[in-house]
Amino acid sequence: xxxxxxxxxxxxxxxxxxxxxxxxxxxxxxxxxxxxxxxxxxxxxxxxxxxxxxxxxxxxxxxxxxxxxxxxxxxxxxxxxxxxxxxxxxxxxxxxxxxxxxxxxxxxxxxxxxxxxxxxxxxxxxxxxxxxxxxxxxxxxxxxxxxxxxxxxxxxxxxxxxxxxxxxxxxxxxxxxxxxxxxxxxxxxxxxxxxxxxxxxxxxx
Ligand code: ZN
Numbered sequence: 001x002x003x004x005x006x007x008x009x010x011x012x013x014x015x016x017x018x019x020x021x022x023x024x025x026x027x028x029x030x031x032x033x034x035x036x037x038x039x040x041x042x043x044x045x046x047x048x049x050x051x052x053x054x055x056x057x058x059x060x061x062x063x064x065x066x067x068x069x070x071x072x073x074x075x076x077x078x079x080x081x082x083x084x085x086x087x088x089x090x091x092x093x094x095x096x097x098x099x100x101x102x103x104x105x106x107x108x109x110x111x112x113x114x115x116x117x118x119x120x121x122x123x124x125x126x127x128x129x130x131x132x133x134x135x136x137x138x139x140x141x142x143x144x145x146x147x148x149x150x151x152x153x154x155x156x157x158x159x160x161x162x163x164x165x166x167x168x169x170x171x172x173x174x175x176x177x178x179x180x181x182x183x184x185x186x187x188x189x190x191x192x193x194x195x196x197x198x199x200x201x202x203x204x205x
Contacts, residue, residue, distance in 0.1 A: 051084030
């Protein structure tokens with residue numbers, strides 16, 4: 001894939017939960033490992049759902065990854081080292097400095113592959129993702145299957161104690177049982193979502 005290009009670019013894999021983002025990242029990394037490329041992967045230390053030092057997919061595949069607290073730890077690790085491939089999973093949890101790191105590495109000839117949620121449970125853009133999606137040369141937007149109607153799912157439904165979460169709910173609700181499932185646009189529910197309808201004016205057309 002993409003062999004004719006000069007080395008160094010940014011690939012972004014995105015979509016809702018259960019769309020196979022980590023799975024796709026692992027697949028690409030594994031393929032490149034057969035080509036004897038030097039590879040390093042990172043993930044935020046907060047994501048320890050499946051494995052501490054691995055990228056893990058819901059489907060059960062894994063690849064070794066350094067769990068890091070923040071972007072500076074990635075920079076520190078990469079100082080004086082040269083890799084062909086840098087992979088980052090759950091990239092939506094890093095702050096905006098991750099964009100500079102991805103850009104710097106891609107400029108230096110590294111193939112940078114990141115995977116992350118494009119939207120939060122409210123259906124709003126997730127942190128740094130819009131900028132990464134803009135800067136990336138290649139974007140793969142995956143869909144899951146809506147748990148309610150079977151359509152392609154582009155959103156992550158959050159259920160708190162079995163009910164749709166409220167727009168104002170904090171990301172972590174102490175004492176509540178959180179559950180997530182993929183949903184399509186039409187079945188995605190957010191309680192108390194502010195309605196933003198812009199009236200078209202002549203000047204905005
Ligand atoms: Zn649906």
